[in-house]
Amino acid sequence: MxxxxxxxxxxxxxxxxxxxxxxxxxxxxxxxxxxxxxxxxxxxxxxxxxxxxxxxxxxxxxxxxxxxxxxxxxxxxxxxVPSLWVWPAYAVFVASMLLLSVADLDTKLIPNRILGPATLVGAVLLVGGWIFDMDAGSLLRALLGALAYFFVMYLLAVIARGALGFGDVKLAFLIGGFAGFISWGSVLVAGIGGFLIGGIVSVALLVSGKFGRKDSIPFGPFMAIGGVIAVVWGTAIMEWYLG
Ligand SMILES: [Zn+2]
Incomplete structure (x- = not known):
């Protein structure tokens, strides 16, 4: 280790x-x-x-x-990480969360040239690591977690009409997958955590007067922070919550 x-x-x-x-x-x-x-x-x-x-x-x-x-x-x-075999996959995941957050803060865009390769390479490494240690997590749950977070964000993007970019929707797929590989609790923590942190920071910015209602606040970094918290502590947080 x-x-x-x-x-x-x-x-x-x-x-x-x-x-x-x-x-x-x-x-x-x-x-x-x-x-x-x-x-x-x-x-x-x-x-x-x-x-x-x-x-x-x-x-x-x-x-x-x-x-x-x-x-x-x-x-x-x-x-x-649930197993050192999947360390390379999770290393790619957390690195991409950092890079995408900084890029999103800078340009208010989640660049496909980072998100695309991160999703592809991350998925290949995850499957590769899982072959060596099949108890590390579940690929089926990873796929379902990715689709679940993706569709929730997709619906929100349709409802919000422009306030949420499609970059956030694709980001949800990546985060949902890596959280889902670990547990369903992690997927929930990723989604709820992202909105909690994003909501608190948005309200704080609005109250402080630094941002007006018309300013758009990039949401990607909050999803990324929620995603990292979810893969590290998601299962523990859910177990604590459920008593
Ligand atoms: Zn110089």
């Missing part, structure tokens, strides 16, 4: 660089600069810590968050 956690830290530190580059490419809508994040001011490469460029311009705080959170997420996954 410790070895896998260490691997997670190393992958996280290395991966943070391409994460920042990817988010940057989205934000600036510039050319593809995978692995090579550039300074928006002078276009020179960023230093190892991602906090300054070669010319010394200070970079966004979100870079530091990525550099800290990605290794933490990947390493901690070694301790909460």
């Amino acid at each position: 410790l070895a896998v956690a260490a691997l997670g830290v190393i992958l996280g530190l290395i991966g943070a660089r391409s994460f920042v580059a990817e988010v940057d490419a989205h934000r600036l809508r510039g050319e593809d600069r995978w692995w090579d994040p550039r300074c928006p001011e002078c276009a020179s490469s960023l230093g190892v810590l991602l906090v300054r460029c070669r010319e010394g311009h200070r970079q966004r705080f979100i870079n530091v968050m990525i550099l800290v959170l990605l290794p933490v997420l990947l390493a901690s996954a070694a301790y909460w």
Whole structure:
């Protein structure tokens, strides 16, 4: 477990660089600069810590968050995954939750070029890991969980007419699948948790006056946080709730 956690830290530190580059490419809508994040001011490469460029311009705080959170997420996954065989799948899942959240906050869009590969690679790794340890979770429940969360969000998107993007609906499929692989409780926690956190933050923003009623608040990050909470603590939360 410790070895896998260490691997997670190393992958996280290395991966943070391409994460920042990817988010940057989205934000600036510039050319593809995978692995090579550039300074928006002078276009020179960023230093190892991602906090300054070669010319010394200070970079966004979100870079530091990525550099800290990605290794933490990947390493901690070694301790909460249902089986180490599915660690690669859940590593892809939590990494994509972080990347999609940052991209959504930046552009109010959930980019298909991240969501698509994350869903596909995550699913292949999940099936692969499950073959080695069939007690780790249930593929059927994963599929049903994905479809359940997807259809709930789809209905809400139809009712809300534009307030919820279709990106959120597709994101629900990914989250529902990884939560469902673990338990039905996790699926419930993912959905309810996302709305609870999103609702509380939205009300807080409205009350604080920083956001008006017409401003749209990206919902993806709340779903992503709900999804991560669900895969880590979902089963425990439901057991506690049901007494
Ligand atoms: Zn610079």
